C-alpha cells in the first residue's frame with residue numbers, strides 16, 4: 600500500500616489507542632444538555648456522531664460535581680441520568696466509527712452562587728476575584744459579574760480530588776475511550792497551577808512544587824481509574840482568559856511536563872494560542888519546547904491552526920497531533936475537507952452556546968452541499 604503522504608492522515612497511536620488521522624476535535628462547550636439535570640441526550644449524540652471522522656473527539660468540558668459547574672446547560676458526569684445520557688453519545692460515536700474522550704472539568708472560581716448548590720460561594724485556591732470575568736446565569740438574569748470566591752480549606756482538597764476520581768469512574772461506565780483532565784483556560788486546576796490565582800501558604804501553594812500538587816493528585820487519581828494510556832491533560836501556559844497569569848511559565852510548565860511524564864500520561868494538549876487571549880504574539884515557542892523536552896508522551900497542539908500550519912508543525916516535530924475547535928463546529932466532516940482541500944463552512948458565533956439544532960447539527964457535510 601502506498602504510504603500516506605499527507606502528514607495529517609498518517610495514523611498515530613495515542614497511549615494504546617489507534618487513531619486514523621491527526622485531525623482531532625477540540626473540547627467545545629455548546630451548552631445544549633437536557634434540562635433539568637444537565638443531561639446529554641439524542642441531539643448531543645447526533646452532533647458528536649457527525650464529527651466521528653476526526654482522529655479523536657474531545658467532549659465539551661463536563662462538570663465532575665454540582666460544585667464544579669459554572670455555566671447553565673453544560674453537561675455533568677456525576678448523576679446516573681448523566682451517565683446514561685453520555686452512553687447515547689459514546690454509542691453513537693462508536694457506531695459511526697469514531698473515538699471519544701471526556702473532558703473532566705471543575706470551574707473553581709469561574710462560577711456564581713446562583714449556579715452553586717445552596718447558593719454557596721464558588722471555591723478557588725485563594726479568595727481572589729477574576730477581574731473582568733462574567734458568568735451567564737440564565738435567560739432571566741443574563742451575564743453577571745463573578746464575585747470573590749472562597750479559598751478551599753486544606754482538608755477539603757482530597758474531597759475535590761475524589762470528585763474527579765468519581766467523574767473518571769462514571770466516564771468509564773458511560774463508555775468513553777479515555778479522559779482529558781481540564782487543566783486550562785482559568786478553571787480550577789489552572790487556578791492552582793498559575794501564580795496570580797494561587798496565593799496559598801499551605802502545601803498547595805507558594806513554590807511550583809506546591810502549586811502543582813493538587814493537579815498532580817487529580818492526574819494520579821484519574822490514571823488509577825483509566826490507566827495512563829487513556830489519560831491526558833490540557834493546559835494553557837500563556838492564556839489570559841479569566842484573568843490568568845503565571846510569573847514563570849517556563850519553570851512552571853517544564854516542571855508540570857516532567858511530573859506528568861513520571862506519571863506516564865498518554866499526552867499533553869497545549870492551548871498555544873487562542874482567540875480568548877494570549878500573553879504572547881503567536882505561539883510561545885520557548886514554553887512549547889520545554890514541555891516537549893520534558894514530556895515523552897504525545898504532544899497535541901491547539902489554537903488558531905489551519906490544515907497547512909498543522910502539516911508544517913507536525914513535519915517540523917513541534918507537535919504530533921492538532922485539535923481544531925471552531926472549524927469543527929461548522930465543518931462536521933473537517934478531515935474530509937482537509938483531504939480534498941475543499942472550502943470550509945463559516946462558523947456562526949451567535950449559536951456557539953445554547954439553543955437548539957440550529958448552528959449545532961445543521962452545518963452541512965460536503966456531500967450535502
Ligand SMILES: Cc1cc2nc3c(=O)[nH]c(=O)nc-3n(C[C@H](O)[C@H](O)[C@H](O)COP(=O)(O)O)c2cc1C
Nearest residue numbers: 625626627628659660870902903904923924925951
Ligand atoms: C464555543 C467554544 C467552546 C469552547 N469550550 C471549551 C471547553 O469546553 N473546554 C476547553 O478546554 N476549551 C474550550 N474552548 C476552547 C477550544 O477548545 C480551543 O482551544 C479554541 O477554540 C482555539 O482553537 P481553534 O482556534 O481551533 O478554535 C472552546 C472554544 C469555543 C469557540
